[in-house]
Amino acid sequence: MSDDRLRAQRRLDLGLALAGEGDYAAAVEALQAACELAPDWVEAHFALAENLEKLPECRLQAETAYTTCLSLDPTDRMGARIRLTLLGAAPTPDRLPAAYVEALFDQEARRFDAKMREKLNYQGPEAIAEAVSIILPQLTHPARVLDLGCGTGLIAPSLRLAAGRLDGLDLSSGMLVQAVATGLYDSVRQGDLLKDAWLIDEHPYDLIAAGDVLNYIGDLAPVFQSASAALSPGGFFVFTVEAGEDTQIELGEGHRYRHGDTRLRPWIAAALLDLISLERRVLRQEKRQPVYGLIGIARKPVLSIDMGLPVPHFDQKTV
Ligand SMILES: C[S@@+](CC[C@H](N)C(=O)[O-])C[C@H]1O[C@@H](n2cnc3c(N)ncnc32)[C@H](O)[C@@H]1O
Secondary structure (H helix, E strand, O other): OOHHHHHHHHHHHHHHHHHHOOOHHHHHHHHHHHHHHOOOOHHHHHHHHHHHHOOHHHHHHHHHHHHHHHHHOOOOOOOHHHHHHHOOOOOOOOEOOHHHHHHHHHHHHHHHHHHHHHHOOOOHHHHHHHHHHHHHHHOOOOEEEEEEOOOOOOOHHHHHHHEEEEEEEEOOHHHHHHHHHHOOOOEEEEOOOOOOOOOEOOEOEEEEEEOOOHHHEOOOHHHHHHHHHHEEEEEEEEEEEEEOOOOOOEEOOOOOEEEOHHHHHHHHHHOOOEEEEEEEEEEEEEOOEEEEEEEEEEEOOOOOOOOOOOOOOOOOOEO
8 A cells, every 4th residue: 555545544534533423524624635645546535525415515515526436436336326316416327336236235244134134124024925925826836936136035935935946146246145055045146137137048937036126226117027028927026115105216315216106017017017916015114214115916927928028048157
């Protein structure tokens, strides 16, 4: 590490300590010094932007600092674009940046289960388990099942009950390490559900489940299209989303999207899936308040029209 970078690190540490004490003006001074010493250091610019945001008179400077982060790191690992959106300085993006989501969950992976279940009372596994019990009598046996955005595998036990084969797909290798440790998956792959293929060797799935993952995507049209393409005739797509109040795509302060049923229904219909049910229930707590979700079950018609949707072959990457 160069001398300047070492000095910048000290200023950054000082800035974070001052911010921890609530002295944002002093924190900003220390962080500006860090950025001057290491102008290419995205973490320093991000910390500066976050602290400028705390000072109402520095809002424009905060926007400039977040914009600097984006130019230093176009993959947006720190999530600067979301901050600009929440500041009203950028339009709502169609999705959260993959690099940001990956870094976030890599960091959270080891404490994820305890935090979600004990602290946030996450009810996704129960919601998915109920949906699976509803469709079980009509599900092909043994079923090929895909857990989309499988994370550490919290919903895997209910899927395993229905599955002859259970595959997991997730962006975060840290989460996948935990998923493998459950011993419940036949395979897990690292991939982006918006970019990478869902199928292995072109075998369609009888059930695809997406628990608490569609919250990281604003425009779900391509997700329902991919689900339709990846399901066998009569196959089911079971998913959760956080519930939105209106017809807009909303990005909440927790950096997750919310969806309303007036937006979901046309996406599902356009993908030629039949919506079987869409139920509202509490999914988790946030700041001690209930977070409502929608639990959806959609089905590919048994006799489906071939729309020529591509079912790409997956170049397998197993963790
Ligand atoms: C809140 S966790 C939920 C995990 C699990 N489904 C559950 O219910 O406990 C969200 C997971 O979705 C993954 N994820 C988010 N966006 C993704 C994407 N575009 N492609 C694949 N995985 C994604 C994250 O890496 C993370 O592991």
